[in-house]
Amino acid sequence: MQELVTDGWKPDSSLALPLHIQISNYIQAKIRSGAWPAGMRLAAQRDLARQLGVNRSTLVSALGQLTALGLIEGRRGGGTRVALSNDAHSNRAGNWNDYVEEGIHYPNLPTIQAINRLEFTKGLIRLGTGELSPELLPNETMKSILADLSRQSLPLSYEEPLGSLQLRTAISKELSNIGIHAAPSSILILSGALQGLQLIGQGLLPRGSTLLLEKPSYLYSIHSFQSVGVKLYGLPMDSEGLMTQGIEAEVHRTKASLLYTIPTYHNPTGILMTEERRHLLMNTTRALGLPILEDGAYQDLWLDNPPPPSLKAMDREGRVLHLGTLSKTVSPGLRIGWAVGPEPVIRRLADIKMQSDYGSSSLSQLLAAKWLEEGYHARHCEVLRMELRRRRDAVLDMLSTHFGHLASWNRPTGGFYIWLSLNKPLPLTKLFKAALEVGLLLNTGDLYNRSDARHLRLSYAYASLTELEIGIKRLAELVSSF
Template identity: 70%
Template structure:
C-alpha cells in the first residue's frame, strides 16, 4: 500500500539547548518514527521548506538531517514524487501491522487540505484568517469557571445519562428553542457530542445507501465526509443574495430522487448569506409539495450582528418535516462538545439508539454545565456581548478589505456569523495561494474546500484573529493576491 498523506510533526520540535546538534535531533526523531513503524514505507515527507517551518529550523538543518537518513537507506528521493520513507529498511517486522489498514476503512479521510488546516491551527505563530470558531478571548471563561465552581459544590453526575441525554439540559434547550419560535418538547430533543455528530447519526441511521442529499453549493458539507462515507451523494444547488434558490429544487429532487435537503439558512457557511423570510416560506412550500424532508443547520442563528434573523425553518414546521441542528460550539464553548437535534419523537429515538451504539452519550459533566449555562440566562447575556465584539471585528475586516483589496476582489457585508466570502477578480490556483500564504505565516480556508471547482473564493473569518493580526494578515494577503494575479 502507498501512503501519500503528509506527516504531522507539530507535537515535537528539536531542543535548541541540547548539546546534540539540531540536525542530529531531527534525524534521530525521524529514524525512531520510521523504524518503529509509525511512518510506514511509501509515506511522503513534506517539502524541505515546510519541514523547516514546522520544526522551527533553517532549511540547511533539514537538508543535513535528511542526508543522514538517506545514507542509512531510510528515505529516498523520487523524481517528481518528493521524498518518501524507503521500503527496504522501513518497518522491519511490521508485516501485517495496523499500517496495512490505514486507508482501508469505510470512513473517508478528510481532504488533505482540511487535514493540514486541522494540524496547523495549533501552531501559535500563524495568523488564522479562516478559522470558524471564536477567539479564546471571546469565550466566556470567567462565567464558565463560576458555573463549574458552583456545580463542584454539589453532587456531580459521574454515571451515564439516559439515551436522549440529560433531561435537565433538554428542558433548558426546549425553553431556549422556544425563544426562536421552535416548539420542541424535551422528548423531541437529542443531545449530541457536538452538532457534527448529528450528520453522522443521520447518515448512518436514516438515509438509504446510495441516496442523494441536496444542499447549497458552496457548502460546509463539501469539506467533510460524514454523508459520503455512508455512501450518500451530494447534489449542489445555486444560491443568490437571499440564500438557496428554490427554482431548480423540484427538478433536482426528481432527477436525483433526493432523500433530503440540507441547508444553513442563517449566516451560511462559508458565504455568510442570510436566507430571507420570503425564501424560507418558499422553500418550506416546495419541499412540502415534494415530500422532501429538511435538515436545518442552525449553528450560527444566535450570532446576528445587525438584526435578528427570520424564524428558523423548524419554527414553520407543521408536519415533522424538519430536523433542526444546534450547538454551543460557535458561541459559548467548542470544548464542551454539546450540540442537539430537534425533530419528531420517533426519529429522535432512532438517532438516540444509533448514538448509544457509538459513544453511549455525551459527557454527563458537559451536559450539566450546559444546562446550568442556559438556566441561569448566561447564554443570552454572553451572546449579546459576543455580538458586539464580532460586530467590531467584522467592521474592521470590511475596512481593511476596502483599504487593501479594492480592485483585487469583491465581497458583501455579512449580517451575522463569522465569515466574509471574498471573490477574487481573477482566478488563481488556490492550493498554490494556500502554500504561499502559509510561508508568510497566514493560514487560509480556500474556496475549493467548499466547492471543488472553485478558483476564486476565500472564506475569511473575523471571529478568531485579533484586530492586530487582522491588520497584518489582510495587508499581507492582498500583497500575495496581487503578486499571484500578475497585478504587481
C-alpha cells in the same frame, strides 16, 4: 500520506551530542518502538529539516546513518520510507500503511487536513477560522459555574440515550424563545452539530441516495455524507438564500431524499434567507414530501435584527430536523450540540449515537445546562453581538481600503463570514500555499464548492482586529501579485 514529526521534538544544540546523531537516535527510537512502522513514508527532506529546525546537510547525514543501519530506504519514485525489512521489523509485519488508505470513510480534503493542523501553529493569522476568538469566550462565567458545580454531586455515570434530561429541558425552553416547540423527548444531545451530520449520514439515508443543498456550502468541506455513499447535488443561491425554482426538477431527476440548508447566516456566504423565501421553500418541499435538515448553528448570532423564524418553527408536520450548537456562541471545546425532530427519528439517531460514543460528556452537558438555565446565554449573546458588530464593521472598512479594486463582498447581518468574491479567478491551492508563506491561513472557496476559483471565506470572529488589519492588507498585496 506524508508523515510529519508531530510531537514538536527538535534536537538541542546546547548538548555535546552532535545534532545529526540526536536526530538519528530520535528516529531510531521511533522505528524500533514501532511508532513508525515498516513502510511508513517520511516527509520530504526539505519539510523534515524545517520541522526539526536544522540545515538540510545535518538531516542528510542523520538519514545516511539510518540508511546504513538498514532502518530506512529510498522509495521507487523518490522519497524515503522506513525499511520494509530491517532488524527491528519482520517484513511480514502487518502493514498498517495499506490500512490507512482503506476504510469506507474518506480522509479530509488535503487543505482541510492542513488547516486542522496549522490552526495549532503559533504566529499564523487565521483569516477564515469559523470560531470565536478565545477572548470572546465566557471564561470568567464558566469558571464561576464550575465553582458552583464543585459544590454539588457530579454526574459521573453514563447519561440516558437522548442525553441529560436537565440539558434537554433547558434546550427545550431556550428553543421556545425562537418559536420552536419541542418536548425534551424530541431532542437529542450531540457532541457538536457536526456529529448530527455524521449520525444522519449513517442512520437515516440509504447508500446511493441524493441530498440537495446550497452551493457553495460548508457541507462540501466535510465528508459526513459522501463517505456513506450519499451524493450531493448543489442548488444556486441569490441574496435571499437558496433558490427554490430548481428543487422540483431535481427531486424528480435525482430522487433526492433530503434537503440540507443553512438558512440563517449561511456558511460560507453569510446570506440570510428572507422570510418570504422560507415560506416558499417550506411550500415547495411540502408539496414534494421532501424532508429538510436545517442547520441553525449561527441562529443566535444576529447583528442588526433578529432573523426570521427558523424553518423548524414553521414546521407542523415533523418534516424538519433542526441542528443547533453552543460551539459558535459559547465554547467549541464543550462539544455540545443538539438535534430536534420527530421522535422516531431522534430515537434512531440516539441509538446510533449510543453505538458511536455512548453519549456526550456528562460534565459538558451539566455545564451547558447551567449555562442555559441561569440565563447566562442570553446575557452573553447580547455582549457578543455588540463585539461582533464592531468587528464586522471594522473588517468591512478594511476591505474597502484594501480590496476595493480587487473584489466585491456582502455585508453580513449575522454570523461570522464575509464571502469575498475576487474580480478575477485565481489558482486557489497556489494562493493558499503562498499565503501560508507570508503567515496567513486562508479558507479558500474550493472547500465549499470544488470548482470555485474566485472566493475566500473571511471571518471577523477569530483573529484580533490588529491581525485582521495586517492580514487583509497582506492578502490584498498577495492577490494583486497573482
